[in-house]
Amino acid sequence: MNKLVQNVFGRLGFIILFLMIITQVNGQVNVSGTVVSALDNSPLPGATVVEKGTTNGVVTDIDGNYTIDVGSQASLLVISYIGYLRQELSIQGLTILNVTLDQDLMNMEEVVVTAYSERSRTEISSSVVSLNSDEINQVTVNSVADMLIGKVAGVQVQSASGQPGEASDIRIRGVGSVFSPQQPLIVVDGIAGGAYNPNDIESVSVLKDAGATGLYGSAAAAGVILITTKSGKPGKSEIRAQIKRGIKTPEFGNYKMMNTAQLYAYHESLYSPALFPTARPDSLLNYDYDWINNTYRRSNITTVNLSAMGGTEKVQYYLSVDYMDDEGTLRSTTYDRLSLRSNVKYQINDRVNITTNFVMNQGKSTYANWNMAEGAYRLQPWDQPVDSNGELIYSVSDAGWLSNLISNPYHSEQYNKEGGYNLDASGNVSLNIKIFDWLKFDSWTTVGIGYGKYEAIYSPKTYEGATSGGIISNDIYLDQSIGNTSLLKFDKKFGLHSFDGLAGFEVGSYKSERDIGGTAVGFLHGQVVMGVAGAQEQPSGTIIESRGVSVLSQLNYNYAKKYFATVSYRRDGNSKFAPANKYASFFTYAASWLMSSEDFIKEIESIHYLKLRGSYGAVGNSSFPDGSYYPYFPSFTAAGIYNGQSPYFPEVPGNYDLTWETSNPLNIGVDIGFLNRFEINIDFYDTKTSDLLFQNPLPSSKGYEFQWANVGQIQNTGIEMAINGTAVKTKDITWNFNFNISSNQNKLLSLSDKPSVTEMVISRGNPTQILVVEGGAFDWYMPKWLGEDPDNGDPLWEDIIYDTDGNEIDRVATNIYTDAAEDYQIMGSPFPDFAGGFGTFFKYKGISLNAAFSYSVGNMIYHTGRQTADNDGENISVNAMILQDGWSRWENPGDDVTHPEPQYGGNLNSNKYSSRYLEDGSYLRLRNLTLAYDLPLAYAQKIKVQGLRLTLSMDNLKTWTKYSGSDPDVPLFMGAWHLPGTQAFKYPINKQFLLGLEFSF
């Protein structure tokens, strides 16, 4: 490899040298020398040596030697080399000038992928964070979201449940929308929403501000994540094989349930002494079944990845096969995935090349019986899954279970089946033509398909299926998308003025046939397809479709590589909106000043890089929750049946004025690199989102709960800081660290077209939040818990007393829940005060250690599960949680403790919805720890491999939190079922320990 580089650069060097000599005028002083690397004193072939302020320059030869004629003794030489810091030296009468270049540890000239193009970091005026695969690929996960946990300031990832194969939720810079929460747009090799496999990722760019995302227009309001997959380079080919194998264990957090002895004692404190012996006979003490540890398990995970990359000057390729077998820690849950990718580039002639990317992912999941995951927490330890003959219990009431679970999940597990299957494929062919040296034409056409099936089979042998003689449901989807993007790109310099940019159009359509299948009943155990069932119970199936057309353009200008400006314009047309509002335009602007190119900054030795950036513009959001594809269209729909006839009922009130939600993000940032070791990026942003796509509430007597309308304004302001540093970098030792922190504040500026409506209450079951104009969006809203009354152990809440005019006159403690329930109060925010991550990388020779942490501070979680598990005796048919450290129950007058007196049937509604169950969700998590060993090349070559790497990676090793639930990492967006900051129950996440072996040939 080295030789090849030397050859290439050497040859190139001679050519350039030759050209330089021709153009050179009247050499007066001849200087020569060698350029070497400070790291190991190895020569640097191909380094450029230029006389400052002129076009006179040469390139070092294969041994790093150069010779140059310069104008005078006072001339300065500028020596530069990719990946190394530029040096300026004065000749001062010397004829031999040897140069030692320091490595550019911060790699400011690195080329990163941005919207529809690539450019070097110094040229970017907006907030873009780029990560290469080494920085994110230590974890073994299924989505880019999980790879980004704690890695990028302002990017928050809420990990999915422990169900293998499930993707996490990702948000950039807070929640910008109320009812149309959107995840960032993920673009894979230019394909919006394209399929990918984490192991194929070469780099990820996170575009955070309008300057960066503007070209994506109406889809960009939530930010954009660009994924670039690997591609081959001309030269030697490489085959790589990676095998990882490991185990996973469930991470239960602080949420622990009682065993028989504990629960028995607890119930004894609830019941009257007269009732207790019959209600809870002491024979129960003979049983102690650990439902949780029998339901959750240690499981295995295996991944195998084979890839080949390489090519010639004409054809370059990257091919990979990836397999993952991921067993869940909950019984019966599994996931396996097979992915293929082929990225090939053909250089047709010196002006035309064609790139093709094809990817195919196949995934298969199985799920646990519906009541298994949570049932393990609800079932009481004296209830046994098997009867005295060792047979799994069928009828839990006949078996005399005291727990309130309608069926025995282990019995149903034997016969029921629930699972999913999906096949996603996409391909694109990209044509790139160099029309003139300054003008290129790029066009890529994409076809994507997605097929998936979810099936649930409730066998007639189980409680779930028995009454219907077996239930089978299928839910199949088939997605098709096609698109074309065609761009003209130009790049032209006029002296110190450089212009580049692009203009073109994009057209796409998406059609999804979904929910195909339905429910059928009546079949014998063992049958798995709907066709054999006796009766179709509920057929289902619908189609949603959307189309878009856009023109897009961007102009970039820079003066002397010091002052940069960018203007982007995109006009989008979208089928989701009413005819009059189908089109909208989005402008964005960005500018930056590379101060470190100014002489007055250059004089400051310690600062080697300094850039000020600013951007502003408009981006949009056109997303509605699934199914609401035509919200402007007043319509009726049919569902179900009445006596064999089709019933229609009003569904959507319609709103012909509906249009895009528009965000106006302002971003101001500074990048500082100093001591050639540290880089700090600070960004301040202020994003106003107007015309919120809002479910404008109607009084329910109107017959509709809401109407989609563009009302309301929300503002997100925040500050982000990232620090990256290289503490040590020598030939043998590398020590890097990184740290990021972000803080986001959201504020509701207006809420409704009715000025009188200044607040809105949103509930999902019990949990309730309020949106208040001039207040935070989504604040917790509930009766305020005041603890227990030391005198009698009653629960206490705050009752606000008003006079007849509605003015507050007093606040008193009450033990009557309904009094407090009339006085809901704002009790904090589900969003963190600040959050982020940090990590470090240490390498000594072939041994390296990488650690990554993520954290969140100040977010309040409503622990819904505790209303049941910590209920003071209100529900004695479920298991109870073990009290956390520092918690205790009232027993005697004078006890000033955390919990009211437990009583049979509950203590005055003490477990009703209140701030009693609102907890601080702050946490710190050791997200990943990876230990790696690279076999020295000499040894590797002895066993005929190019490289051999052993790794031990450990995910989710430890979480520090006071939150009493199983995982403080809860969703922070609103869904149909939940509010930000709630988690009713979560299949616990896992610790993973994986041993990896990687060869390359």
Place this chain on the structure above:
Amino acid sequence: MKNIKNRYISLLLFSFLIFTFACDDFLDLKPYDALTAEQLLLDEQGMQGLSNGSLRMMKDLLGDDANNVYVRVLFQTTEFPSDNVLIVKSTTDPLWLSFNRAHILSQENTSYLWATGYKIILNTNIIINNAVIDETTSDEAKQYIGESYFYRGIVFFDLARLFSFPPSHGVDNNGIILRTGLGGEDAKARATVGDTYKQIISDLWKGTELMTSRPSDAIKYGNKYAALGYLSRAYLFTEQFDSVIIAATDVIDNSDRDLEANDSYIHALHNTASSEEAMFILYHDDTEDRGSGAIGSMYNGDGGWGEIFPSKPYRELVSLYPHDVRNQLLDTVFDDGGNIVLYQGSPYEKIFINKFSYQNGISTAHSPIFMRLSEVYLNRAEAYAHLGTEDQKALDDVNAIRERAGLSGGELLTTGNLASHGFANVLEAVLNERRLELAFEGHRRDDLMRNKIDLDRSFNSAQNVNEETDIYPFNGPRQIYYIPAAQEIAYNSLCEQNE
């Protein structure tokens, strides 16, 4: 070289051309799974679809909680505050709040019923306000328009029963919001109770006029005699007793409905679609078995939760005559030793109520009855009792029900033997019979409130574990539910909350 460049440029131009041409209509898409009102009102089939939509909204869940079904909430929120039933333990299901009357301002089940009720009203308004009735209107179209009046009337009635006091407490009290047009302002005040009942009665009358076809399966849809049956109930509320008698007599004399025979009584309550006396049922086919969310599930542990049992006073009442067929609606669970099983460590004896179970033998399948002939008899009986001049006629109607239940001879009532049966007056006898016959169907609370009788729940139930004296005044504020605060009052500034 130049040629090649020209070729690229023409390629470019070509693709821009395609782009501009493709844009026409390209963005104009319509939903695949919905229709407009215009499309639906075009013909009888569409009107039938819309009319059925009202029933479907009563029957199926619209939200995400399987327990939130209009008919389930209706039967539970009307019955559970009464003295017929007990509950063995508290539950997170808001049905518990009907037992302990700890209503909250935005209660999930009543909010659902309110919202769904008005969704049905919106649906009926679309037909009523768009339909033109003239000489060209077919009978079939008239039927669907009539059904819509009928469904609107009964939903207004349901809402009035739950959210306002009966007219006998004062016609100027707050009734419900009468949305009868299309569109209109978001803010609208509640009508008075008097106007509310006028609207109900007017809608029901309109229904009787228009509903003349739907020949088969009539009881599964709105029909003339069901509307008259509801009128006999509505006039009882408005204390227009003569009108009760006229409407009820019309039904009893002229409809094809008869009291179910004694030996088929239980079967007919289970299989309401084939019942002789059912006048309007909400039909569920056997696959529409609501499982643990069925109305019967809370009552019947065979296939359901089985956590709500008959109260002690009701058991005493019905077991007075062991041969009374209505005893068979209670299934007592015995253990092997012949003792009554207690519910999981509680003092409550397991006695399941099967009135809402066993359609075609399936434990949780059922098609709830909204109106049946027995009620019409008893509506008329109550009207006679109130008139005070027709005591024997009142007792005749009561005896029709008692005879069918299997009582005879001295077990039947005469003005002479009332006292020996423990009744102070005819009305007491009528209310007693209504309680027995219509138990668990949501009438008891109304019967007492309407007649200004306090409710005595001094029996053991999870809301009264110590069996303390529990008398709730007939006009106590928590006889009725709060108007859903978060769903209605928050966005309707003119709507007043209940006390």
